[in-house]
Amino acid sequence: MLRDERPGTLAECRQAIDRVDAALATLLERRAELAGVVQRLKPVGGFAGRDLGRERDVVARMAVRAPALGESRLSAIMNAVIEAGLHLAEERSDR
Numbered sequence: 001m002l003r004d005e006r007p008g009t010l011a012e013c014r015q016a017i018d019r020v021d022a023a024l025a026t027l028l029e030r031r032a033e034l035a036g037v038v039q040r041l042k043p044v045g046g047f048a049g050r051d052l053g054r055e056r057d058v059v060a061r062m063a064v065r066a067p068a069l070g071e072s073r074l075s076a077i078m079n080a081v082i083e084a085g086l087h088l089a090e091e092r093s094d095r
């Protein structure tokens with residue numbers, strides 16, 4: 001997945017993207033599960049306990065590994081990822 005592959009055709013590019021997306025889906029699911037545990041451990045969890053400083057640190061660390069995307073684009077991506085995790089945790093806490 002992290003190989004620097006150079007697919008030459010449209011089909012090869014899409015196959016390479018599909019492999020990356022498969023890994024991303026697994027990682028996103030794992031991340032959401034961990035974030036859900038964090039919500040239960042924090043004194044105030046969920047959207048009410050949102051920690052924007054922590055979110056900025058997460059994005060800054062990711063930008064070191066993904067400099068082409070950079071902090072601004074990663075921030076938008078991670079905001080969606082974090083909010084999806086918080087929504088899932090909220091849904092589960094309703095049950």
Ligand SMILES: O=C(O)C(=O)C[C@]1(C(=O)O)C=C[C@@H](O)C=C1
Binds near residue numbers: 038051054082085
């Ligand atoms: O680290 C936390 O305090 C969390 O609640 C986890 C998390 C995350 O998904 O990374 C979610 C919401 C917070 O605003 C910050 C980070």
